[in-house]
Amino acid sequence: MENYNLNYLKELEAESIFVIREVAAQFEKPALLFSGGKDSILLAHLSRKAFHPAKIPFPLIHIDTGHNFPETLTYRDDLIKELGVKLIVGSVQDSIDSGKVKEETGFDASRNMLQTVTLLDTLEEYKIDAAMGGARRDEEKARAKERFFSHRDEFGQWDPKNQRPELWNIFNGKKNPGEHFRVFPISNWTEMDVWNYIHMENLKMPVIYFTHQRLCIQRNGSILAHSEYLNLRDTEIPEMLQVRFRTIGDMTCTGAVLSEANSLEDIIKEVSVSRQTERGTRADDKRSESAMEDRKKEGYF
Amino acid sequence: MIDYKNNELLRFTTAGSVDDGKSTLIGRMLYDSKSIFEDQLEAVKKSSEYKGLDYVDLSLLTDGLKAEREQSITIDVAYRYFSTPRRKFIIADTPGHIQYTRNMVTGASTANLAVILVDARHGIVEQTCRHSLIASLLKISHIVLCINKMDLVDYSKEVYEKIVEDYKKFASKLEVKDIHFIPISALMGDNVVDRSENMDWYEGSTLLYLLENVHIASDNNHIDCRFPVQYVIRPQSDLNHDYRGYAGRVASGVFKPGDEISVLPSGFTSRIKSIDTYEGPVHEAFAPMSVTLRLEDDIDISRGDMIVRVNNQPETGQDIDVIVCWLSNQPMNPAAKYILMHTTKEVKAIIKELNYKFDINTLHRLENDKEMKMNDIARLRLRTTQPLFYDSYERNRNTGSLILIDEATKVTVAAGMII
Numbered sequence: 211m212e213n214y215n216l217n218y219l220k221e222l223e224a225e226s227i228f229v230i231r232e233v234a235a236q237f238e239k240p241a242l243l244f245s246g247g248k249d250s251i252l253l254a255h256l257s258r259k260a261f262h263p264a265k266i267p268f269p270l271i272h273i274d275t276g277h278n279f280p281e282t283l284t285y286r287d288d289l290i291k292e293l294g295v296k297l298i299v300g301s302v303q304d305s306i307d308s309g310k311v312k313e314e315t316g317f318d319a320s321r322n323m324l325q326t327v328t329l330l331d332t333l334e335e336y337k338i339d340a341a342m343g344g345a346r347r348d349e350e351k352a353r354a355k356e357r358f359f360s361h362r363d364e365f366g367q368w369d370p371k372n373q374r375p376e377l378w379n380i381f382n383g384k385k386n387p388g389e390h391f392r393v394f395p396i397s398n399w400t401e402m403d404v405w406n407y408i409h410m411e412n413l414k415m416p417v418i419y420f421t422h423q424r425l426c427i428q429r430n431g432s433i434l435a436h437s438e439y440l441n442l443r444d445t446e447i448p449e450m451l452q453v454r455f456r457t458i459g460d461m462t463c464t465g466a467v468l469s470e471a472n473s474l475e476d477i478i479k480e481v482s483v484s485r486q487t488e489r490g491t492r493a494d495d496k497r498s499e500s501a502m503e504d505r506k507k508e509g510y511f
Numbered sequence: 512m513i514d515y516k517n518n519e520l521l522r523f524t525t526a527g528s529v530d531d532g533k534s535t536l537i538g539r540m541l542y543d544s545k546s547i548f549e550d551q552l553e554a555v556k557k558s559s560e561y562k563g564l565d566y567v568d569l570s571l572l573t574d575g576l577k578a579e580r581e582q583s584i585t586i587d588v589a590y591r592y593f594s595t596p597r598r599k600f601i602i603a604d605t606p607g608h609i610q611y612t613r614n615m616v617t618g619a620s621t622a623n624l625a626v627i628l629v630d631a632r633h634g635i636v637e638q639t640c641r642h643s644l645i646a647s648l649l650k651i652s653h654i655v656l657c658i659n660k661m662d663l664v665d666y667s668k669e670v671y672e673k674i675v676e677d678y679k680k681f682a683s684k685l686e687v688k689d690i691h692f693i694p695i696s697a698l699m700g701d702n703v704v705d706r707s708e709n710m711d712w713y714e715g716s717t718l719l720y721l722l723e724n725v726h727i728a729s730d731n732n733h734i735d736c737r738f739p740v741q742y743v744i745r746p747q748s749d750l751n752h753d754y755r756g757y758a759g760r761v762a763s764g765v766f767k768p769g770d771e772i773s774v775l776p777s778g779f780t781s782r783i784k785s786i787d788t789y790e791g792p793v794h795e796a797f798a799p800m801s802v803t804l805r806l807e808d809d810i811d812i813s814r815g816d817m818i819v820r821v822n823n824q825p826e827t828g829q830d831i832d833v834i835v836c837w838l839s840n841q842p843m844n845p846a847a848k849y850i851l852m853h854t855t856k857e858v859k860a861i862i863k864e865l866n867y868k869f870d871i872n873t874l875h876r877l878e879n880d881k882e883m884k885m886n887d888i889a890r891l892r893l894r895t896t897q898p899l900f901y902d903s904y905e906r907n908r909n910t911g912s913l914i915l916i917d918e919a920t921k922v923t924v925a926a927g928m929i930i
Contacts, residue, residue, distance in 0.1 A: 214733050214765065214797045218520035218599045227801040228760045231742045235814055235855070259789035260801070263754060264746035347590045354589040373587065374923045375613060375838045377620040378912045379760070380852050384921035398601055400592045 219407050222399055226253075227260040228379065229358055229395040230342070234260075234267050236383035237340040237391070241298070243329075244270040246282035246416060247458040249344030251289070252396060252404055255413060258293060269296035271341070273329050275321040276303045277439045277461045285416040300332030316441070322463050330366040333390060340383065340391045348400040358397050364388035401456075405481055409474040418455050419477065421470050426451045432465035456481075518594070521727060524603040524618040524651070526642040527628030532659045536628065536697035537591060537604055538569025540719065543704035546593035588618045597723040612871065612886035613838040615642060616926055619649040620912070623727050626655045626718070631664045631694070635677045637872050644874055647685040648834060648888070648928065650905055652730050654682075655691045655721060662696040666709040684874060686905075689725075693718050731798045732907050736764030736772075737825060737900075738818040739854035739910075744803055756787055756803035757812055762854065762909035763902075764820070765797045766804065773824065774810055775817045775900045781808040798909070815856035817900045825900045825910060830863070831893045832930040833913065834904075836886070839924035841917070843883035849924070850916035851895060859896040860915065866890040890930070904928035 216224065230253075233240045242257060244250045257266045270293075272286060290297045302321050305311045305328045314323070333341055347354045359381045361374055374382055383391055396404070408415065425436040425448040434440060436448040439462050453466035454477075471477045527533040541547050555571045562568070591602040603618030605611065619625060625646040629639055639656075646654055656678055664670045671694045682690055693702055694713055701707035704719045716724070741759035766772075770783045785792045787803040796802045804818060812818075819825060837843055843862065851860040867876040868889040883889055904911030915925040 213728070214731065215519060215728050216800065218518045221520045221799060224760060224799050224801040228741070231758055231801070235742045260758070261742075261744060262787070262789040262803075263751045264744050264748075348592045351589075354591065355587045375617045375926070376923075377617055377914060377926045378908065379621075380912065380914050382852065382914065382916055382921070382923045384850065384916055386921060398590070398592070400594075402594070403599070 219403065219410055222396075222403060223256065223259070223407070225379075225398065226256045226395040229381065229393065230257050230260045232381050232383070233340050233342060233393050233395075236381070239336065239338050240268045240340040240342065240393075241271045241333075241336070241338045242266075242268060243341050243343045244272050244286065244297075245344070245459060246272070246278070246286050247344065248404055248408065248415065248419065249346065249396060251285075251413065251415065252399075252407065253342060253344045254289060254293065255411065256395065266293055266295050269298050269336075271298045271300060271332060271336075271338070273300045273325050273332065274302065275325060275460045276301065277321055277437070279416075279418055279435070279455075279458065279461055281416050281418045282458060298332065298336060300328045302328045304328070305331065322460050325460075333366070338390065339385070340393050342393045342395060344396055345394045346399050346401075346404075347394075347397050356394060356397065358394055359383055360392045360394065361385065362390050362392060366390070368392075402478075402481055405474065405478050409478060412474075415474075416458065418458065421452055421454045421472050421476075423450055424453050424466065425449070426453060426466060433467065434463075434465060435461055437461050518597065518599055519727065520599050520601065521624065521722060521725070522601045522603065522622050523624040523626055523722065524605055524615070524622040524646075525626045525628070526605055526615055526618075526646075527659075528630070528636060528638040531628040531630050532570075532697045533604070533628050534570030535568075536626075536657065536659065536695070536703065537602060538571070539697045539700055539703050541591065541593050542569055543700060544593050544595055544719065588614050595719070595723055600722065612641070612645065612888070613836060615645050616649065616836045616838070619646055619651055620926065622649075622651055623730050624653040624655065624722070624725060625651045626657055628657050628659050629674060629678075631658050631660045631667075631670055631674065634674050635681060639678070640681060640873070641871050643682065643685060643687075644871060647687050650908065650928075651687065652727075653689040653691070653725055654687050655693060655718065657697075657718060658692065658694045659697055661694045661701060661707075661710065662699050666694075666701075666707075668710075668712045671713075691715070691721060691725075693721070732763035732909075733765055733797055734763070735823055735825070735902060735907060735910075736766055736770075736818075736820040737762040737854075737902070737907065737910050738766060738804060739856070740812055740814055740816045740818065741855045742814060743812065754805075755809070756805050757818065758801075758803045759855065760801045761796050761798045763798050763907050764823075765795055766802075767795045768792070771821045772806070772818050773821045774812055775819060775825075775827065776898060777810065777812075777816070779808070779810045780821055781806040781810060783807075815854075817854065817856075819900070825902050827898050827900050829895045829898050831860075831895060831899060831901070831913075831927075833891055833893060833927035834888065834930060835883075835891050835915070835925045835927045836888045837883045837925050838885065839917065839922060840885045841920075841924065842885075843925070845881075848918060850918060850921075851893070851899075851913055852916065853899050853901065853913040854910060856897075856899065858899065860893045862891055863894045864892040866892065891927075893927075901929050903930060 302324050311324045311327045357376045426433045427446045454469040471480045558571050559568045589604045605614045605618040627642050675692045695702045702717045740757045744756040768783050773780045784805045784807045786796045845862050848859050851858050867878050868880050902910045911929040913927040917924050
């Protein structure tokens with residue numbers, strides 16, 4: 211008898227492609243939230259596979275905090291051109307300018323929290339009924355209970371006590387007017403799976419995932435990139451370090467790790483022996499024990 | 512580096528009563544397989560100290576939401592991940608409370624295997640039977656009964672054997688092909704990842720070894736060819752002007768180019784011209800692959816249709832007999848119309864008849880109780896507005912499962928397994 215086994219990366223891929231196609235089939239105006247990080251790059255790649263040889267039938271949305279790594283924007287624009295899809299940019303600066311949100315002040319000021327408002331406004335402006343994101347259940351305990359199809363009420367909020375049961379491979383995308391969905395096609399992938407897959411597929415990644423020299427400061431156990439957006443204390447003096455990033459987000463709260471990893475193989479080796487979770491470098495998660503749960507309830511992605 | 516290309520994926524669910532040590536067992540597996548990161552362990556150590564414990568409480572690793580910690584209970588199915596050089600594992604961790612049958616059903620729906628925990632001091636209890644019956648109803652092929660807390664019964668062989676005996680008697684009523692028994696102590700680590708030095712009388716494998724080696728390749732149906740059409744791909748670009756592909760995930764069976772196929776419900780026949788993927792055409796497609804089929808003939812096909820082999824067709828009908836688990840806190844309304852989702856098809860359905868409910872602890876039939884409330888399991892007859900193309904759940908999980916959705920709230924209210 212023949213061997214009808216898929217290796218686990220191919221099985222994860224098949225599951226994610228199924229979910230992405232369900233979104234395109236069940237919703238009128240879906241979109242893909244693209245941050246420029248490896249998870250959203252993976253999501254864009256899987257979307258391309260799902261509809262090949264046609265183009266991806268939905269736009270990419272980038273919530274721009276204005277505090278991006280320049281390398282992220284370059285990568286984003288190249289990818290958009292390659293995929294031939296529409297890009298929608300939601301600007302946190304616009305939300306600040308219009309008075310909808312107030313910029314945080316102080317040393318730990320970050321626009322991470324403000325993103326939620328801009329995200330919800332952007333979804334509303336474009337009448338997006340399903341926003342796909344690259345969140346994974348292994349990232350954080352509040353995400354371990356997340357559904358593939360996550361229902362949000364008309365205020366964009368998540369109610370952890372009232373989630374729809376999700377059985378087999380049947381995804382209920384039904385909603386009432388004003389409500390929308392967040393969909394997480396790579397829910398079942400771990401950080402290791404993502405890197406192994408990127409390696410298997412030989413995907414091009416933003417350069418800041420690989421080792422480079424950078425002016426950084428060390429704060430609360432995190433290494434932060436020195437930039438014009440970061441308010442320095444008198445005692446903090448930027449130093450040149452050999453680093454790379456394990457996650458990519460807003461410059462003010464994405465921590466770097468000391469690393470010499472220069473290739474995908476190096477990164478996989480590094481991640482497989484790493485004793486810190488990748489979100490361990492995120493200052494935004496360290497604000498409190500339920501930082502993620504609280505932000506998700508508000509409508510954070 | 513791990514050679515991930517040969518690794519398989521095993522999905523399993525864990526069940527046990529509230530204090531059977533399920534969280535500790537999962538924490539132990541994550542910890543001993545080195546899937547726990549330093550910062551996670553650090554947080555757990557701190558919490559253990561804060562609570563005045565003199566050991567690291569691994570169960571805190573699976574601690575969930577703030578809402579749950581406040582009530583000290585688990586509300587919902589949580590998914591956990593770990594891998595070994597042999598396999599990647601997805602655990603659907605389901606809470607043990609009596610009222611959470613619906614969570615166990617949810618967790619079991621995607622699992623190949625169920626780990627059921629028993630407290631060695633208490634033996635088989637009502638919940639053990641309930642969890643086993645649900646695993647059996649959901650057609651999980653493998654059950655592993657872990658007799659936990661062996662350290663509290665002096666690692667006694669007699670205690671273990673008595674429980675195994677009791678369970679075997681009970682399990683003769685179940686339809687589970689493959690049952691294993693392992694004496695463990697999740698707290699001490701006996702027979703979880705490392706072989707116990709306290710139970711030299713036990714000659715079987717450790718839990719992790721079993722999870723790594725249990726044969727799961729035959730859990731998928733590779734006989735009956737079923738391809739529910741999910742999405743029609745029409746690029747309409749200059750390069751692919753006439754391309755018309757049917758995207759979907761193979762539910763079961765093996766499809767090959769040249770196969771003679773029939774399309775339901777139209778009944779038109781054609782042949783498979785090619786099976787496309789992003790990497791190019793492939794010479795076969797089987798469950799659970801996501802592919803795109805192209806046919807020799809131009810036939811009108813849309814989402815919800817099913818491509819099958821001419822000489823092996825599913826049942827077609829509008830009167831569907833199902834075992835249903837009610838998931839909503841709104842009881843079933845016998846007069847209501849529900850939305851029914853089955854494969855990629857969506858129809859309306861009414862409840863024609865509630866035949867009988869199950870006593871989920873004994874599987875006895877309750878003929879006179881006609882009220883369907885949350886966590887109830889019953890046999891129903893449904894009438895659908897359009898025909899479904901289905902197989903029995905026993906034969907085919909993908910074409911034998913369905914959900915019911917409330918028309919007003921749009922919430923999933925029931926899970927159904929076709930008889």
